[in-house]
Amino acid sequence: MADSFHFSVNIISRGKGKSAVASAAYISGEKIKNEWDGVTHDYTKKQGVISKEIYLPDHAPKEYKDRKTLWNSVELFEKNSNAQLARNFIISLPKELSIEENKKMIEEYVQNNFVKEGMIVDLAIHDESREGNQNIHAHIMTIVRPINEDGTWGQKSKKEYILDEKGEKILNKNGKPKTRKVELTTWNDKGNVEKWRENFSDLCNEYLAKNKIEKRVDHRSFKRQGIKQIPTIHLGASASAMERKGIRTEKGDINREIKKQNELLKNIGNEIKKITSWLAGFKDKLKESYREYKDQSKKQIENESGLFNLYEYLSFYQEMQENNRAELSFYGKRNKAIYDLKRYASGINYLRENKIKTISDLQGHINTLRSKNSEIYKTIKENSQKIEDLNKCLAYAKTVRKTKATYQDYESKKIFKESFYKNNQKEIDQHIRARNLIEKISGKKNLREKEWLGEIKNLEDEISKLNTESEKIRERYKEINHIKYAVEVVNKEYDIDLSIEIDKAIKRGEKESIIEKIKEYKQDSDSFNKKRQMTKDYYKNQER
DSSP, X not given: OTTOOOEEEEXXXXXXXXXXXXXXXXXXXXEEEOTTTOOEEEOTTOOOEEEEEEEOOTTSOGGGXXXXXXHHHHHHHOOSTTOEEEEEEEEEOOTTSOHHHHHHHHHHHHHHHTGGGTOOEEEEEEEOOSSSSSSEEEEEEEXXXXXXXXXXXXXXXXXXXXXXXXXXXXXXXXXOBOEEEEESSSTTOTTHHHHHHHHHHHHXXXXXXXXXXXXXXXXXXXXXXXXXXXXXXXXXXHHHHHHHTTOOOHHHHHHHHHHHHHHHHHHHHHHHHHHHHTTTTHHHHHHHHHHHHHXXXXXXXXXXXXXXXXXXXXXXXXXXXXXXTTTSOHHHHHHHHHHHHHHHHHHHHHHHHTTOOBHHHHHHHHHHHHHHHHHHHHHHHHHHHHHHHHHHHHHHHHHHHHHHHHHHHHHHOSSSHHHHHHHTHHHHHHHHHHHHHHHHHHSOSSOOHHHHHHHHHHHHHHHHHHXXXXXXXXXXXXXXXXXXXXXXXXXXXXXXOHHHHHHHHIIIIIHHHHHHHHHHHHHHHHHHHXXXXXXXXXXXXXXX
């Protein structure tokens, strides 16, 4: 997991067709009968369960160490059809750690974050990969109803009357006292998920450091970290299983496209940093030149443009390469001459095609490429989210069709309607929920699978085209890098002081524009040089 971070939290709710017993059977790989609805959940054939344990606070009944007893007690105590039964966590564990270290770490985590707060915890560790320890993750279920000191189930919340300044009850428009819900535990506090994620990230990094592993994780989203990266979409259990067997899935293909785009974004970002870093020394020269200019006679400065012209830089560089070929063999001279000529022609053509003449023009061109690449990133991210939403609609549509007959029978009932609902509650609730979610996502109630599939295909095609555009931008940066390298070589060989060229630009009335362009270069290069120096210092210290 190190480098990536997955920590999801959700509520197991009867209103969403979920069951605490079913979830417990799945994470433990056991066969458990749900005494609330009589359904038996058998996951004894499930592979990859390498550890499972129930942790109790001191005041909890010892019989709750038995998984069947614990979760059936929860199911039977909750009477409502929409009752919240448990909180469910799925947490990726670092593959760089051994299985024993991962067990030790996750046990420490649940004790400090949940058991100490009075929760019962059902923990299971899965490793479903073929190679071992490559897809290791933890499933955690916690109770959401507190346990009293005598071991009985307690209240989640209570109602409290709202009082005015005189301590009198405030009445609503119907003349009844207003009340508010007061939580009796801190388990549902809004900041808990962020706190739990951060605590796990800190503990994970502590274990990685303790085991002398350099990689680290960050619980924050890519956006909060300032990382331009598109998150992959959730595969789900069935797609994950198929991918592990080597069977390509639609969601898997989308994630592969996203990973390809992320790699392109990373490479393009690196190219931008390389291009801008070569101007790091311009700022000091600008300041010095500008101060000297004030004291010098304008007559002492010639009015030619000089080497700010990138065509001249490439011409000088080409002449230098001709001199460098002198001592080569016949075939060496010929091969290098062909190569140098191709590079020279390619550089000149690039400048002409993009109407670039000076360093200021080059900065404007880089800004255009950067803006275009940012738009590509934004569009791919939006399209990926649309695809995920449409896939959800397709899944909900299957549920609607599967439960349609039962729901229509229910709607047509004139008598015994409540009895029919009780006997078919799960299917009816699933049908209603799926319909509502389709409307929420798509804005319409009707099922349009063919249209959704067509839209997914169009979005995938657009992502593929945008990836091609990113490849083209990357190729452009290669050409810009060659131009940059030519400038560096010429300046070094002829000991050229660019401050003189800046003075000439100032004299021509370009002072503001030139200085602003160089400042813009400098801002980019400063950031790159800082990171580069930190990297150098790190490896220098490692060698010591």
